[in-house]
Amino acid sequence: MPRVSGPVDPSRSLWHLLGAVLRHWRECQDLSLKDVAKEVLVDWSLLGRWERGERPVPRDVVKRLDDYFGGDGVLIALREVALTGSASTPVAGTPNVQDAVDMDKLRRKLLAGVAMVGVSAVVPPMEGLEHLRAVVDHNVGASGLSEWEEVAWEYGLQMASRPPAMMIADLSLDYLAFQQAMVANASGHDMHRWRRLNARFAFVLADALGSAGHARESRRWWGSARRAAEQADDHEAMALVYASEAVQGLYEDRPAALVLSRVDSALALTSGRPCQATARALGARAHALALVGDHASAHESLDQQARVFDALPDRVTRDELSMDGWPEFRLLHTRSLVYALSGHSAAARAQREALAAHPSGRPRPTVQVRLHEAISAVRDGDVEEVLEQARRTVEGLGTNVNWFVLRTAQWVADAVPPRERSRSAVIDYREQLTLSRGET
Incomplete structure (x- = not known):
């Protein structure tokens, strides 16, 4: 059995990280330095130095090593990252984003996870790919505002159909990347768009957390979404946050008084103007009143909601896909629930209408x-x-x-x-x- 070599500290440098991965893969297959060196046509003492991070691995050799271990490009990517990370002079114009953490140390910590991946891995760890993408963006330019607007819009579409627990991890990573892009690029005439988009990301994350049953976390994120909307000076976004938190609060058994206070805040911001936030807020009020037994007031709120719906612009009522729409099936869904909770005589008809309207x-x-x-x-x-x-x-x-x-x-x-x-x-x-x- 081959002798197990001493450990390599992958945090010392990116070349040490590459060496740690190389040694881990070799020992996982129970191979000696001489076994591997013979197969990839190198001197075994050089292989030992590469594993210890003492010398850079030549391009042609790292390709043979990656092919031999079935690394699917991991070693090749690590070598490119190590070469870039070893550069003493940064590329001109590269943003220096180090608000709360040392980003270089964070990247190395994430990349250290590569060392724990066996040779059977199909793709490199996602953190490693993100680091590689950061290197590419460093040279070709990072995502612009319009790209981030498209990302946020796409997450809004996914809310209706994708399991929220599966969405949260992707969304949180993208939101972190967005924060870095906003710090580096937001300025001048685009600042308002960046801030509005920041509020939108926070809104979607709060909604997703609540949908997944993470009530405590979602409450904190609703607060973050409110503050982000306030910073953007976007009253409609603020109203939508209040109204949506009220709706979610009903499913989390939050106090009726708190839910109704969120409704009042939303309606104060819209002044009852026909918009999605007003419609959501009135639905939340009807739902809350039905739960506490004030059925007459609940039904009156439903009637108000119907009048708001009739006054909504077509672009809102016809939008059945995105989070910016408020189509008729939302109106009928709310009525179906409130009538069921209040024991209304027309509940069965309301439920049939809601089922027929749902896409x-x-x-x-x-x-x-x-x-x-x-x-x-x-x-x-x-x-x-x-x-x-x-x-x-x-x-x-x-x-x-x-x-x-x-x-x-x-x-x-x-x-x-x-x-x-x-x-x-x-x-x-x-x-x-x-x-x-x-x-x-």
Whole structure:
């Protein structure tokens, strides 16, 4: 068995990092220096020096080593990064972004993870690829404002269909990269656009965290989104943050008084003007009032919301894809839920209209309306049958379930008549919901 060499500290330099990866891969295959040197046609003592980070690896040799270990370009990329990182003179015009952390040390720490990747890896660690991309951007120019606007717009589209837990990691990394770009590039006449985009990223991240069930984190991010919108002096964005936080707060069991205060803040900013923020805020008010039992006021808020919807411009009501739209199915969805919670006699009709209006390809809101039907049915029908159907409906979403769906499913159990709540079917249903959201 080949002797295991002493450790290499990958944090000393990028050449030490490359050597640490090379040694890790060799020892994972239980090979000696001489075994590898023979296959790649080099002197084994030179190979040892490269592993110890004592000398740069020639381009042709690193290519043979990468091919031999099946590295899929990892060693080649590391060599290019090491060459760039070793340069003593920075390229003119390169931004120096070191607000809270030493970015060079951070990159080295992230890159050190490459050393833990076995030779069977299909691609290099994502952090390593990001570092390589940073080197490329260093030479060709970083992403501009218009590119970041497109990234934010695309995340807004994904909110309706992509599982939020899967989206958060990508979104947070892109938001960090955006922050670096904003610090380096935001100035003069473009400053307002950068700040508005900053508020939009914070809004989407807050919304995604809440959708994934991370209530504590989302509350903090709603605060960040509010401050970002204030910095941008964008009253409509501020109103939308308040209204959306109110909607999400209803699904997180936040106090009704707090939710209604957020609604009031949103409406004060819009002065009741027909816009998406006003429509959302009125829907949140109707929902909150239905939960506390003020059904008459809840229904009046729905009527106000309908009047706002009728006055919205076509570009808003016809936009069924992006987060900037507020189409008719949102109006009907809110009415379906509020009528179910308040026991309105027209609940069944409202639910049919909502189901008919929901666009195809968006299973989550459709499942929610099915649960609205269950809220209405469980009061009068066979509790066990209704709960079983509701459970299967939620399970049908698989990994695409989010917190809004799970909380709506809990409202189904809350609607069970008090005399029926001790039944085993009700207890089992609640326990299954608890497990499905990862609680113990």
